Amino acid sequence: MVTLEQIQDFKGKYPKQIWSLFFSEMWERFCFYGMRGMLVFFMIHQLNLAETEANLQYGATQAFVYAFTFVGGLFADKILGFRKSLFWGGLLMIVGSLILAADPHKFFFLGIAFTVVGTGFFKPNISTMVGKLYKKGDSRTDAGFSLFYAGINLGALLGGYLCIAIGKGEMFADAIPEALRWNVAFGLAAIVMVISLINFVFTQRSLGPIGLQPQMIKVDGTYQPIEKWKEYGVYALTLVFVPLIMTMVAKTEYTDYFMWTIGPLTLIYLFYEMSKVNSADRKKLFAALVFIIFSILFWGIYEQSGGSLSIFAAKNLNKDLLGLDPNGVNNSAGAFFIIFLAPVLGLLWIWLSKKRIEPNTIIKFGLGFIFLGLGYYVLFGTRLFADLQGVTSLNIFTIALLVITLGELCLSPIGLSIMTKLSTEKLQGMMMGLWFLASAYGQYVAGIIGANMATAKEGSTNYDALIAYTDGYKQLGLYAVIAGVLLILISPLVKKLMQEVK
Template identity: 85%
Template sequence: MAQTLEQIQNFKGKYPKQIWPLFFSEMWERFCFYGMRGMLVFFMISQLNLEEEQANLQYGATQAFVYAFTFVGGLFADKILGFRKSLFWGGLLMIVGSLILATDPHRFFFLGIAFTVVGTGFFKPNISSMVGQLYKPNDSRADAGFSLFYAGINLGALLGGYLCIAIGKGELFGEIIPAGIRWNVAFGLAAIVMVISLINFIFTQKTLGTIGLQPGHPLSDIKSAIIPKWKEYGVYVLSLIFVPLIMIMVAKTEYTDYFMYTIGPLTLIYLFYEMSKVTSEQRKKLWAALIFILFSILFWGIYEQSGGSLSIFAAKNLNKDLLGLDPNGINNSGGAFFIIFLAPLLGLLWIWLSKRKLEPNTIIKFGLGFVFLGLGYYTLFATKFFANAEGITSLRFFTIALLVITFGELCLSPIGLSIMTKLSTKNLQGMMMGLWFLASAYGQYVAGLIGANMATTKSGTSNLEALISYAEGYKQLAIYAIVAGIILMLISPLVKKLMQDVR
């Protein structure tokens, strides 16, 4: 007999047992996502012959739509599909996209990416929401649970981020895989792991009890009318219609500009409409969530240079003085490597501090995240002092910067997932998780603009001058991050009042 929600939430120990199958499904999905993300800019420059500026813009557009569609996926999950069906449908679309890219990535690049964008939108916010429902409101163990879940995300990111780009470039298995199909194999690997992710979820979802069921399901904790089948099928058809539209908008980045100028204001209007229907106490919590969301845009705009300008920096300005490893592989997977070891430890640290009433509140954690991010980018700036006359600098020192940035990510991202579930009302959890990822979309969009601006400033210069130009850009980003962190800490008392009983 399936467990009730109360039985699931009354677990003993640090982690609920249901977190492990969700951990593994998310791990393989993130292998697919980060494997593809790591290949985008390098593939567009080396295989599609795009200029660096255009590649950065298209990278930003692709990533922006990935995260923007999580809002749509979260909304459809709340209102029609439920978390489980949304996750499964999203996984299927990601498999289709990966298979299209594996077939002929040069001809069908943007079509395959469009399927992956829509699929990720349905998958990503809903598995995070299910993790949140494993805990009772204000359970101090939730942050530790999300930190563990975040370690799963990054185990997939580590494997996919390194393996896919290394296989595509021929750095790994180059003597086994013929040069003409290396990119096909790299994209095909992403499809294989997504199949594993869905199979794992199908065979373990029965342990989730009532979590993630479709609205109107007889066993659902939230009682509502049964969803007509035509609405469910309508969501599937509509999501397929989105595929060619996103393909066009990613290929033509000026359309992405129009989309981003529009979707944010419309989303806020809809959020304000939903806020008008809740109690005053709930409304204050949603205002607090909105503050977290707005600051996260700046964080991700700075952080997400890893897939754009840092990808070019790794390819052109880094040596192999770290065990002979590929610099692009390290750029894509180094942060994930550190998170795997640090995330569980940091989660346990929050529990230890909480028991002694010393745990910093969430807004302070956010502020610390920005400070570490800034220090990491100062370290990236300092790589110019280790460069030779050809503009080649140390991969080892670059990796230290990734370690510092990782501390910043751990103070913000897993805590952000957790706080969205704590501050949301039950019927808005999917939407608020989607809104969190929509903020990431704007961060990705800003990251693409920043990367394109860096590429423009170094046009026609030597490799050493290019390195110095990038380093100066990273110094400016460091200043913005640290200032934002200080502001967050200063407004901490105000936000804490809005959060009320939520920590």
């Protein structure tokens, strides 16, 4: 078996193992973003939910997806190891997608619950394995995560456009009977998830010791495998979570109780773990916490794409961009831009690092917020191109998505990378899970923001709806710019906490 040293001692810009993880993640993200893009539209047009309710349920679903990454990361650290955790999560996602493909109207929340729990086990652990391909302090780590991020978004581009376009009948309408369009759209998510797992099974040999099950150290210093009952106990407990998640997503007031409880409990547990490490490591974990807290605000604003922007795309956008479906563009344009921009930005960081002028991570975070804010100001500007029916330009909307994507690229792949750099060896899975838990809070906040925008315009005209939504986007733009400036101002303090970590 190849050793960790041999893997990390690679020549060139990227380790060869990154491609195996790249393709597994790409197909998993096809499944995830395909599902995500369909949720709000399906709930409003097929399940006949009100826009406010659909936004809240979307926020709840996405919040649980990311909250479960914390649980998945924890179980991977302590019991399953990253590989078994990833495989188990993938199986659950396939089951969820197949349930939705069988009858999306009848089994919607059951299928969603399986997918939520499955993603929790898959998502944080594949990102952690990417981090382990690099030695500590390797300046190529950010570039590796940027490439991996391009893989995420190739899947998001394909799934984000194809699934909703098939479901709506914008694509293959002649080939697929109207009554089966949504079944086929959800079934497509299951097929690509099977491809993801097959790819991982056949390429995992090249990963050497990375992601194997942790072993217990006995008193005499020898190692012994984790007892099988603990592993099977995790699988059984997972299945108990499914009906629980199903109930909480269907009744969003339960989600409120969950979100108000899980965050404080997680912080208490983190502080308990921090009390056991030395002072230098504790400072790094505090720095990680600053990134995590700010990321909640970032995702709360950014994640309107699956909620309020999905409704805005369906009602207020024309097809002046190559005749494309506005919902498909909303779901996939960000991913399209990332595929081209991520490798370029990754190489830019390497070039700036060689010149010793690369901005530190906290400044990159601040820039991410400023781009995000500017993108929302462009969304506000779409009202200048609207007709009296409240329909405006998909072209201008797409430019806004381009600017927002620049913001995402300054923050998200760098965030994944910095969690692996600031974590201690024993807390890597947990810290990656905590990063995704912050995303859960961001998604939860996004649902509430979207619901508030929808409430402002019920019973009004389509033009009034446009004005209400764009006013909301202007407000969000302002909050993002303020947060970005604040981050840049406190960057010297955070840099001190990070010590030697760049």
